[in-house]
Amino acid sequence: MQLLINGGISPRGSIDISAAKNSVLPILACCTMCKGTVVLHNIAPFGDILNMLSLLKDLGAKAEWDNGIATIDCSGINKWVVNASYANRIRASICLLGPLSTYGETIEIALPGGCNIGARPVDIHIAGMQKLGFDVEQGENLVCIPKSPKSNTIKLSMPSVGATQNLMMAACGIKGTTTILNAACEPEVQDLADFINLMGGNITGAGTPNIVIDGGVQLHGGQYTPIGDRIVAGTYLLTSALGLGGDVTTVGVNPMYCQATLKILQDMGCKIGVGKDWVRVQSDGRLQGIGHIKTRPFPGLATDMQAQLVVVLSLAKGKSIVYENMFENRFGHVSQLNKMGADITIKDNSLIINGVGKLAPQQLQATDLRCGAAMVVAGLAVDGLSTVDNVHFIDRGYFGIENDLKKLGLNVIRSE
Numbered sequence: 531m532q533l534l535i536n537g538g539i540s541p542r543g544s545i546d547i548s549a550a551k552n553s554v555l556p557i558l559a560c561c562t563m564c565k566g567t568v569v570l571h572n573i574a575p576f577g578d579i580l581n582m583l584s585l586l587k588d589l590g591a592k593a594e595w596d597n598g599i600a601t602i603d604c605s606g607i608n609k610w611v612v613n614a615s616y617a618n619r620i621r622a623s624i625c626l627l628g629p630l631s632t633y634g635e636t637i638e639i640a641l642p643g644g645c646n647i648g649a650r651p652v653d654i655h656i657a658g659m660q661k662l663g664f665d666v667e668q669g670e671n672l673v674c675i676p677k678s679p680k681s682n683t684i685k686l687s688m689p690s691v692g693a694t695q696n697l698m699m700a701a702c703g704i705k706g707t708t709t710i711l712n713a714a715c716e717p718e719v720q721d722l723a724d725f726i727n728l729m730g731g732n733i734t735g736a737g738t739p740n741i742v743i744d745g746g747v748q749l750h751g752g753q754y755t756p757i758g759d760r761i762v763a764g765t766y767l768l769t770s771a772l773g774l775g776g777d778v779t780t781v782g783v784n785p786m787y788c789q790a791t792l793k794i795l796q797d798m799g800c801k802i803g804v805g806k807d808w809v810r811v812q813s814d815g816r817l818q819g820i821g822h823i824k825t826r827p828f829p830g831l832a833t834d835m836q837a838q839l840v841v842v843l844s845l846a847k848g849k850s851i852v853y854e855n856m857f858e859n860r861f862g863h864v865s866q867l868n869k870m871g872a873d874i875t876i877k878d879n880s881l882i883i884n885g886v887g888k889l890a891p892q893q894l895q896a897t898d899l900r901c902g903a904a905m906v907v908a909g910l911a912v913d914g915l916s917t918v919d920n921v922h923f924i925d926r927g928y929f930g931i932e933n934d935l936k937k938l939g940l941n942v943i944r945s946e
Contacts, residue, residue: 531921533932534943535909537891540775541938545766547782548574548598550759551927553721555622556695557756558582560722561602562591562629563699564729566751570600572782573756574929577922578620585616585623603751607633614640614671624672627655628696631664631674632703639672654693658684662700662708681706681745689714689739689827695722698743702731705746713741716828717787721757728754758783758807761834762928764791765903767809769938771795771842772911773816773887778938781808790831794820794839798846819848819885825856837863837904844872845911846885853880862897863904869894870908870916888912896920899927906931910940 549572558579561568573579575595583600586593589612592603610630617623617640630637641652656666661684665675681704686693694714699722701708713719715737723736729752732744763780767788770776785792785804792809796802798817803810820843825833833856843850844867854860864874864881870892873884891914896902902924909916918924921944924931932942 532945533906533909533918533921533924534945535906535916535918536914536941537910537916538774538913539910539940541769541910541935541940542777543938544779544781545934545937547758547763547780548572548929549756550718550721550761551576551578552691552759552761553718553756554579554600555582555620556625556699556718556722557725557754558586558593558600558602559622559625559629560699560725562586562589562604562607562626563632563702564604564749564751567601567603568729568751569753570602571598571753571755572758573598573600576929577926578622581616581620582622585612585620585626588613588616610635610637612639617641624652624655624692625696627659627672627674628699631659631676631679631700634676636676637674639674641671654686654688654690655696658686658693658697658710659700662697662704679704681708683709683711685711686713688712691716691719694719694741698723698726698733698736698741701743701745702726702733702747702749703745708743708745710741710743711739713739714827715739717757717760717784725754725756728752757787760787761832763809764788764832764835765838765907765928766934766938767791767795767811768838768842768907769910769935769940770811770813771798771800771817772907773845774911775814777810777812779808779810783807783809785809789829791835791839794823794831798842816887817842817846819843819846819850819883822851822853824853833860834900836860837900838907840864840874840881840883841867841904841907841911843883844874844885845887845889847887848885850883850885851880852883855879860900863901866892866894866901866905867908870912890914891916894918896923899923903928903931906935906942910935910942
């Protein structure tokens with residue numbers, strides 16, 4: 531499967547953004563705690579989401595997607611093992627550690643897969659679960675035994691999004707008050723807390739470093755619309771910053787969730803407009819390089835935006851340096867961009883980028899999800915035909931990316 535990209539066109543138009551993959555996945559995991567049917571709206575059938583629905587069905591749940599709506603009924607769950615055939619497909623399988631622990635059973639989860647972007651240890655998850663009174667053993671699989679579950683105060687060694695979400699869900703099933711210190715502040719954490727509260731839970735402080743969970747309440751079913759995907763929105767907004775001019779609007783994402791990316795684009799010379807749930811980015815030509823940029827936990831620049839932003843910087847005037855502080859193996863896009871004529875040097879955890887102003891069409895390879903998105907953005911920047919292989923990586927986080935880009939007047943075709 532390939533994407534064929536005829537680039538060099540100035541993008542103009544508007545795109546509606548579906549629910550964030552990184553919000554939907556933990557919310558789907560949390561549905562296992564809900565007594566009653568949960569209906570989720572504005573859900574695109576990302577590969578990861580369909581895999582999670584299949585995983586829930588393997589555990590005994592009813593889980594279906596149809597026309598943007600996911601319907602989940604976990605009353606039939608009767609299995610406590612997440613096997614490798616599912617875990618190897620999807621990193622978010624680890625999100626089931628917390629919610630399945632509320633059943634009072636010994637659970638076993640194969641170590642998760644996902645993109646090969648560096649080490650993603652689960653030690654913070656394990657340490658937190660141990661503080662909540664679970665015995666957790668790590669071998670080929672994680673085995674979690676409910677020895678003596680109890681509420682507690684947990685200070686995370688780093689603000690891990692996945693660990694924060696797992697511990698929030700586990701604590702919901704334990705009577706008493708649990709406090710998570712140094713918690714992740716990402717919008718997806720707050721979204722999960724909002725879902726839990728709507729289903730009858732009691733979580734305060736989500737979106738701050740200190741989260742308080744009053745547990746021991748049975749969650750019920752209901753309807754919910756997760757937040758829009760800030761990474762997908764950011765990727766499409768960057769197409770306005772490729773030196774071709776552009777006027778792109780995304781609808782369905784809170785601009786505050788994109789603030790780090792928008793600040794960079796504004797400093798580079800783009801014009802930014804925002805509303806309650808929309809963002810507009812306009813540019814009229816080649817942009818200026820930005821100096822030093824670092825990926826950081828929210829509200830800093832998301833690591834998931836790094837590769838796409840590097841494409842923009844490789845075309846801008848002057849020198850830029852990007853520091854990747856979240857993952858040690860997230861530079862798969864660099865060799866592909868240099869093949870197109872970019873001037874990027876890897877030094878330790880940083881990229882030194884000398885803007886070249888113009889790239890050449892190439893046959894490109896996606897090595898992971900965000901590298902694949904970056905290759906699409908790069909192909910849009912150049913005159914002529916570029917191809918992107920390994921489209922399955924892109925499909926994990928962008929549903930029908932070619933159809934979205936056509937809404938901006940761009941020429942992208944999927945080919946077998």
